[in-house]
Amino acid sequence: MRKISLRAIGRVHNSIRKIKREGWDSVVSEVILDKTFAEALEGVEEYSHLLVLFWLSRVRKAERKMKKIHPKSRQDLPLVGIFATRTQYRPNPIGLTLVKLLERKKNILKVRGLDALNGTPVIDIKPISPHQEFPKKKRVPKWYDELWRKLRK
């Protein structure tokens, strides 16, 4: 299939240098876009939350070929297809995270909850769209709820 070319529009700045699985909720990051994008951010401050799309630049080529995993590498959870999880091991390692927007200053967004290491390339910022994206009735696998019960203990 045809190749698609993206360009980073900015980078994540925070204190996180090492990959970690948990404890991202409270992390405050700055998303520093290229200065030319300051104008393109006008109005984002009216949203409480944004979706940040970023490029998981540390994922290696071999890891992009994985087909199935245990969610969060937990052997107590079933082996499922990578598209049934949010693992970074995917053919196109794009991260997608909902963050709380704390502040915007020109080309810089201060956000909470972004699970990206310092220096991570950012590829898009999208506002939430509650009318389209928050379904009232939803269904998830058993393991998903089990995982979150365990994470919260």
Add this chain to the structure above:
Amino acid sequence: MRKISLRAIGRVHNSIRKIKREGWDSVVSEVILDKTFAEALEGVEEYSHLLVLFWLSRVRKAERKMKKIHPKSRQDLPLVGIFATRTQYRPNPIGLTLVKLLERKKNILKVRGLDALNGTPVIDIKPISPHQEFPKKKRVPKWYDELWRKLRK
């Protein structure tokens, strides 16, 4: 900034050949992934909804440089930065849409609500993650609610 390379993992198949703004909710599409990804889809059928990431291949180079727009080209709504909207006119024209999953058969997902033209390259499939992505308290711009009130009339 450094270039990032993606590869399409599949394509959208539906009856929609011409760009349209509205009426996507009821459109049923097939997302046909490369056959090698059938295994990687195992378990997605346990979700009611998925997020489909796709490449808006018709967006032209000049359109990727836009900084501000009127949402949905409506002059009655304010001019805002493109990152405050879900317009396709963005530096990296990645589409992100929540769809209802109707069925999976091997490498093929049958979905409802995907606002992508026939032939659109698909770059990722992510399951919903309600624990992380559905904030209870949220705030959106006035124009956003106004737009949806108008669209529903």
